[in-house]
Every structure is written in structure tokens, then in C-alpha cells.
Amino acid sequence: MIVSDTPLPMHSESKKRPLVTLSGVSKTFSSGTVALSNMSLNVEAGEFVSLLGPSGCGKSTALRIIAGLGDTTSGSIDWPSSRINAKGLPDGDISFVFQEPTLLPWQTVFANVYLPLRLQGVSKAQATPIILETLETVGLKDFAKAYPRELSGGMKMRVSIARALVTKPKLLLMDEPFAALDEITRQKLNDDVLRLWKDKGITVIFVTHSVFEAAYLSNRIVVMKARPGRVDADFPLITSLNRDAHYRTSEEYRQACEKTSNALLSAMGGEEH
Numbered sequence: 001m002i003v004s005d006t007p008l009p010m011h012s013e014s015k016k017r018p019l020v021t022l023s024g025v026s027k028t029f030s031s032g033t034v035a036l037s038n039m040s041l042n043v044e045a046g047e048f049v050s051l052l053g054p055s056g057c058g059k060s061t062a063l064r065i066i067a068g069l070g071d072t073t074s075g076s077i078d079w080p081s082s083r084i085n086a087k088g089l090p091d092g093d094i095s096f097v098f099q100e101p102t103l104l105p106w107q108t109v110f111a112n113v114y115l116p117l118r119l120q121g122v123s124k125a126q127a128t129p130i131i132l133e134t135l136e137t138v139g140l141k142d143f144a145k146a147y148p149r150e151l152s153g154g155m156k157m158r159v160s161i162a163r164a165l166v167t168k169p170k171l172l173l174m175d176e177p178f179a180a181l182d183e184i185t186r187q188k189l190n191d192d193v194l195r196l197w198k199d200k201g202i203t204v205i206f207v208t209h210s211v212f213e214a215a216y217l218s219n220r221i222v223v224m225k226a227r228p229g230r231v232d233a234d235f236p237l238i239t240s241l242n243r244d245a246h247y248r249t250s251e252e253y254r255q256a257c258e259k260t261s262n263a264l265l266s267a268m269g270g271e272e273h
């Protein structure tokens with residue numbers, strides 16, 4: 001088996017202390033639904049972690065709790081290597097990309113990407129070079145003046161990613177960001193995200209239903225089980241190959257897909273094959 005369980009190579013800036021730690025996190029909604037039960041997870045700086053699991057197992061709930069968009073019922077979230085603000089979150093260090101690009105239709109691409117900086121009080125003059133550079137990194141420098149209605153689905157998602165990156169986050173949380181896109185656009189955006197992850201040294205937690213996408217992108221897979229949601233499998237994916245078109249047809253990728261698929265099947269109560 002080429003896909004091994006040896007420790008992961010991290011970005012050079014990786015620290016020993018985890019970036020974020022979930023300790024015994026449980027979440028019960030007011031409806032009585034137990035979305036998470038005693039979920040524990042450490043994510044190290046520089047990791048690319050994909051979160052998989054059956055529908056309703058609590059992936060989005062876990063991501064939203066990490067982002068501070070929802071409370072826990074019990075358990076704690078800690079940021080051992082960050083400075084914490086009054087809300088208990090690492091200041092300006094987290095960005096979220098949703099399945100829908102959620103752009104403001106009456107604003108240009110430039111204005112949409114400016115939004116998080118504007119909310120931080122950054123002047124337009126200060127923000128302009130940062131916005132243009134960020135648009136360049138997602139291949140949209142020539143579309144700064146365009147409106148969302150003038151863009152394809154893939155381009156809208158690139159704007160959404162640029163908006164997430166413009167604040168230079170340490171942690172990028174992505175909740176099924178490419179599920180609504182066609183396969184070729186999805187593969188291109190997978191390559192964009194991998195490039196940004198490598199170039200910017202960010203940490204990514206990526207929710208997906210796609211075994212193929214998770215196996216292509218991640219250096220760690222976390223599989224959750226449903227009712228109630230908790231971690232069922234957690235393993236690294238290591239490859240000596242560059243993750244590119246060649247990797248997609250390699251034996252290592254096939255094995256990564258098989259391992260991920262078996263873990264998912266097992267979490268759903270099926271048998272490994």
C-alpha cells in the first residue's frame with residue numbers, strides 16, 4: 001500500500017501546537033436534534049483536512065462552530081497558537097467559503113472582495129492593491145469591474161474564494177464549495193485551492209461529499225459518523241507525487257480513493273471491500 005499512515009509533511013511554518021482543538025464538543029439544537037456528540041479533533045497549522053460523512057452527520061455544524069457561527073452545548077474549542085479576541089476567536093484569522101458564492105449582486109467584483117476589509121475599517125486606497133493582488137491569484141484581475149451576473153458559476157466561486165483570502169486568514173473553512181459546479185470547473189478550482197494552500201501556507205478544513213475530491217486535495221481525511229455526529233476515522237494521505245492531472249490517473253490516487261471510500265462506507269454502516 002503506497003498510501004501510508006506515517007506522519008504528514010507540513011508547511012515549513014507548521015508549529016507543534018495545534019491551530020485549533022475541539023475537545024468533547026457536543027451540539028444539541030433546540031429542536032432536540034443531537035448534531036454532534038463528544039467530537040474531538042486537533043488540526044495542525046498547514047494541514048489540508050477533508051471532512052466527510054453521511055448526510056446529516058454534523059459536518060456543517062462542526063465547521064460553523066469552529067468559525068464561531070454557532071455555539072456548543074458542551075465541550076470547548078481552543079486556539080493554542082493564536083491570540084484570542086473578546087468573542088473567543090482568533091482575530092481575523094478565519095475565513096469561510098459556503099456552497100453558494102453569496103455575492104452581493106448590486107456590487108462589482110472589486111466591491112464584493114473589498115467587503116471584509118471595509119468591515120475591518122481598511123480604507124479603499126489601502127485595500128486596492130491587496131484586492132487586485134488577490135483577484136490576480138484567482139485569475140480574475142481583469143474582472144474587477146464586472147458584476148456577479150456577468151460571471152460563470154466557477155468565476156463567482158473564485159470571487160467568493162478571493163473574498164475569503166483578502167484578509168489573509170490562517171484558517172480557511174470551506175463547506176462543499178464546489179458541489180454545484182460541473183466536473184471540469186470543479187477540477188480547475190481544486191487545483192486553484194491546492195495552489196493557494198501551498199503558496200500561502202494556510203490551513204484548510206474542507207467539507208465534501210466527494211471521495212474523489214477529498215482524496216485529491218487532502219493530506220488528512222476525517223470521516224464522521226451520524227446520529228449523533230462524531231469522528232469515526234482519521235488518517236493521513238501521503239503521496240510523493242504532485243497533485244495534478246498525472247496524479248489523478250496514478251495508482252497512489254486510486255489507493256487514496258479506495259481507502260477514503262472504505263472509511264466512508266464503514267462510517268455509513270457498510271462493509272469494506
Ligand SMILES: Nc1ncnc2c1ncn2[C@@H]1O[C@H](COP(=O)(O)OP(=O)(O)OP(=O)(O)O)[C@@H](O)[C@H]1O
Nearest residue numbers: 029031033034035054055056057058059060061062
Ligand atoms: N439550525 C438547525 N436547527 C435544528 N437542526 C439543525 C440545524 N442545523 C442542522 N440541524 C440538524 O443537525 C444535524 C446535522 O446537520 P449538518 O448540516 O451539520 O450535517 P451535514 O453533515 O453537514 O449534512 P449534509 O452533508 O447533508 O450537508 C442534521 O440532523 C440537521 O437536520
